[in-house]
Amino acid sequence: MQVQGIVTCLYFVLMFPADIIGLWWAVGSPLVMDSNSICKKTKRLAGRQRTICKREPEIVAEVAKGAKLALLECKFQFRNRRWNCSTARRSINRILRRNIRESAFVYASTAAGVVYTVTQACSLGTLPKCTCDHNARDVSTDGEWEWGGCGDNVDYGYRKSREFMDARKRKRRGDFTTKIQLHNNEAGRTGVKNFMRRECKCHGLSGSCTLKTCWKKMPPFREVGNRLKERFDGAIRVIISNDGKNIIPEGLTIKPPSRHDLVYSDPSPDFCKKNKKVGSLGTRGRECEPDSMGVGGCDLLCCNRGYSRTSVTMKENCKCRFLWCCEVICETCVSTKILNKCL
Known part of the structure; x- marks a missing residue:
């Protein structure tokens, strides 16, 4: 399968061991690469990423689309903020190297974007190893409708996002920064998976609804972005536990973060003035x-x-x-x- 539309984001995944840093900021670059170029240096990828790159180039294409979708949503959500999700290389690299609220949103929205585009491609029939979701048909209905149609297979999208986005990090899961980033990745994915909705269609003569079939569908990605933005505003500052196994709230009176919460450990700069050290472009x-x-x-x-x-x-x-x-x-x-x- 031809994988045009994959951009320099994946080039930097290969070239820089800083994981998703390159994947994010270079999404909007004009340089387009095909799957052969992306997969040429697979030794620099984590094991599961290498396997996907070699055996499922169509998934790699959806990863790039998901990152681009997340970039557009990030720009929308922060369009009026001092930090406006600028993808200037020197800025976003600095942002993503720190465990601040802004990087938490970027990681979460990118993981959510990959879930979304992979699931969407699955429903459109463009992924050979994925079919519609029929699991919901085992759930009883109220008798006024029945399961049918092609449900969005969000479990497949969730799994592929997890395999690709978390692959390199899972080798270093004992690291504090790694724990934070894996947590935020998961928060992004649950922002899609846990908010599936039911969509229905009526069947019958002359517009009657003698039979109604329903299926599971993902929420609009704008809803996902809105939800993640709310979690950004309520993000929880964390520290590492004494045994080094878990992340816990910095304050004793703060509730432990759930799978849905965004977490961070470092304070954000005010982004008022240009500061290359912290990645701030200023608001001038x-x-x-x-x-x-x-x-x-x-x-x-x-x-x-x-x-x-x-x-x-x-x-x-x-x-x-x-x-x-x-x-x-x-x-x-x-x-x-x-x-x-x-x-």
């Missing part, structure tokens, strides 16, 4: 909302440095009308937009 030049008191407002986003106002003239087609046959005539409308940017 970012657009803001002067009338907003929340995130995205000029006071918070600009870190109380103030902002500039610039008037921009824009021209666009308007009042278009169709002339028979076959021409569209438009007028040119001029509008003015005010841009507010952080100083």
